[in-house]
Amino acid sequence: MNSLSPEEIGHLATLSRLSLTEEESTHFAEQLGSILEYASHLPEMDVTPDPSHLRVEEDIAQPCDNPHDLLRNAIALENGYVKVPAILDKSES
Amino acid sequence: MSDVTKILDELAAGSVTSESLVIQCFQTIKSKNDDIFAFVRTYEDEAMAAAKASDARRNEGKPLSRIDGLPIAIKDNFSYQDHVTSSGSNILKNYEAPFDATVVAKLKEAGADIIGQTNMDEFAMGSSTENSAFGVTKNPFDATRVAGGSSGGAAAAVATDMAPLSFGSDTGGSIRQPAAFCGVVGLKPTYGAVSRYGLHALASSLDQIGPLASSVDGVEIGYEAIQGFDPLDSTSKKAESVPVKEHYTIGVPKQFMAEGTDSRILNALNKTLDKLEAAGHTIKRDIDLQILEQSVAIYYIILPAEASANLARYDGIRFGSHGNDVIDSRSQGFGPEVKRRIMLGTYALSAGYADKFYKRAQSARAKLTQELLEVLESVDVLIGPVVPELPFKIGAKQSDPLAMYLSDIYTIPVNLAGLPGLTMPVTTTEEDGVQLPIALQIIGRPWSEKQLFSVGRIIEHNKGAS
Numbered sequence: 001m002n003s004l005s006p007e008e009i010g011h012l013a014t015l016s017r018l019s020l021t022e023e024e025s026t027h028f029a030e031q032l033g034s035i036l037e038y039a040s041h042l043p044e045m046d047v048t049p050d051p052s053h054l055r056v057e058e059d060i061a062q063p064c065d066n067p068h069d070l071l072r073n074a075i076a077l078e079n080g081y082v083k084v085p086a087i088l089d090k091s092e093s
Numbered sequence: 094m095s096d097v098t099k100i101l102d103e104l105a106a107g108s109v110t111s112e113s114l115v116i117q118c119f120q121t122i123k124s125k126n127d128d129i130f131a132f133v134r135t136y137e138d139e140a141m142a143a144a145k146a147s148d149a150r151r152n153e154g155k156p157l158s159r160i161d162g163l164p165i166a167i168k169d170n171f172s173y174q175d176h177v178t179s180s181g182s183n184i185l186k187n188y189e190a191p192f193d194a195t196v197v198a199k200l201k202e203a204g205a206d207i208i209g210q211t212n213m214d215e216f217a218m219g220s221s222t223e224n225s226a227f228g229v230t231k232n233p234f235d236a237t238r239v240a241g242g243s244s245g246g247a248a249a250a251v252a253t254d255m256a257p258l259s260f261g262s263d264t265g266g267s268i269r270q271p272a273a274f275c276g277v278v279g280l281k282p283t284y285g286a287v288s289r290y291g292l293h294a295l296a297s298s299l300d301q302i303g304p305l306a307s308s309v310d311g312v313e314i315g316y317e318a319i320q321g322f323d324p325l326d327s328t329s330k331k332a333e334s335v336p337v338k339e340h341y342t343i344g345v346p347k348q349f350m351a352e353g354t355d356s357r358i359l360n361a362l363n364k365t366l367d368k369l370e371a372a373g374h375t376i377k378r379d380i381d382l383q384i385l386e387q388s389v390a391i392y393y394i395i396l397p398a399e400a401s402a403n404l405a406r407y408d409g410i411r412f413g414s415h416g417n418d419v420i421d422s423r424s425q426g427f428g429p430e431v432k433r434r435i436m437l438g439t440y441a442l443s444a445g446y447a448d449k450f451y452k453r454a455q456s457a458r459a460k461l462t463q464e465l466l467e468v469l470e471s472v473d474v475l476i477g478p479v480v481p482e483l484p485f486k487i488g489a490k491q492s493d494p495l496a497m498y499l500s501d502i503y504t505i506p507v508n509l510a511g512l513p514g515l516t517m518p519v520t521t522t523e524e525d526g527v528q529l530p531i532a533l534q535i536i537g538r539p540w541s542e543k544q545l546f547s548v549g550r551i552i553e554h555n556k557g558a559s
Contacts, residue, residue, distance in 0.1 A: 017408075018436070019424045032440065034495050035393060035498070036437070041390065042457055044453055045453075046460075047460040049459040071411070073413070074412065082411060
């Protein structure tokens with residue numbers, strides 16, 4: 001694998017929620033290709049990862065001192081909710 | 094500006110005031126920051142007010158802690174309440190953190206005086222601080238070279254005396270490599286020792302916050318101020334302690350002394366090891382850890398995979414700069430390295446490739462961790478280089494990301510295995526008419542920070558001896 005195809009780059013951009021310029025697509029196809037080529041030589045190992053060190057906390061709701069403050073960076077607010085453009089047509093609902 | 098311990102002694106004795114320290118820092122910032130660009134934002138008025146309050150507490154004999162009134166710098170990816178916290182990114186250039194990271198809260202509670210936020214590669218993705226949306230941090234030894242990264246601003250701020258103590262984050266070397274390039278001391282603590290709550294996430298299984306200062310003592314003071322269990326970080330752990338020794342057994346992996354590393358770095362390393370041996374420590378040079386050669390491949394699968402998931406939150410709706418829609422917000426807001434890594438991670442996790450890349454990397458990471466922990470049963474610490482090369486020229490690696498990634502070979506294994514790593518300067522060497530720093534790295538088993546400081550101090554003491 002030397003370079004990713006334009007289709008592969010396009011598909012990856014869609015999955016990554018990015019739109020690329022033609023120049024970016026060309027560069028990334030080459031650069032990602034060489035990085036993936038390098039990484040693809042990683043041999044298989046006979047060790048299973050042990051996730052036991054991860055602590056899983058119980059999910060307990062706690063009062064928040066500043067709920068409105070947490071939304072201060074949102075695009076738009078209405079009645080304490082984040083307001084976003086409609087993504088469904090009325091006809092679809 | 095003098096070393097952290099000396100400053101704290103003087104503050105305690107009343108021979109200097111916090112106010113005079115802050116004035117001194119800002120004099121230096123005003124004369125040097127335009128050229129070096131260590132800070133992206135500074136807060137002179139706030140810092141002066143906090144210094145006066147600290148001096149008043151000390152006058153009453155009621156300092157909040159030993160570091161009360163000490164000027165410090167934080168990296169631009171630590172949530173800092175009511176201040177712009179931008180992670181070096183355009184997408185966050187106007188983002189005001191609504192809360193403090195645990196580390197910031199701890200430092201404030203201790204009375205430390207935050208003078209500003211330091212420059213970094215965007216979302217900590219990079220080894221040169223060239224990927225910041227706000228400008229390149231220059232190397233204080235030679236402004237045509239990089240300061241290292243991603244905590245390039247944090248290292249340059251200490252090296253130029255703009256701040257005596259600063260804090261960065263390290264995911265694959267982001268504290269240790271810039272510390273090495275700027276000739277200061279830096280620590281990547283044991284994974285879980287310092288809370289990640291409020292740190293903008295890059296790769297959550299690898300990220301750790303740590304201190305940078307001009308001496309090992311200074312770094313230890315910084316570490317003590319921020320470490321500790323935090324229920325808000327699900328990977329935070331209760332501290333354990335590995336006792337300090339008088340004589341150490343030091344291992345040197347063959348793979349750390351491999352060809353391809355600048356001979357001046359290897360020579361400096363060998364000289365230090367000889368001095369340690371002469372001082373009665375045991376040096377084992379036959380450590381063979383072939384798996385270390387796989388570190389970069391493992392890391393550049395796991396890191397982008399985690400980063401692509403962590404950065405999915407930037408949708409331009411709840412926070413961050415917004416364009417016409419989510420895709421537009423992200424495409425306008427992220428720089429090229431961030432886009433590259435998001436796409437790389439998306440690839441490594443996508444159907445059909447996850448087994449070949451992500452799962453294989455996870456199992457290789459487990460193997461590397463196992464082998465490093467085994468070796469650290471037979472020796473106390475490992476010593477090796479930090480970077481295979483001297484600080485490189487600005488722009489030299491911008492078009493070749495793989496070459497940039499390969500320079501992280503010696504720092505990456507420490508993050509993959511969750512170990513602590515301390516880097517410190519040992520000498521300088523001349524290149525193109527300028528003196529450039531050379532550093533080494535001391536790696537220990539989990540929770541061996543005190544041992545690393547102890548070995549570091551021994552090296553500091555023996556530096557002059559030949």
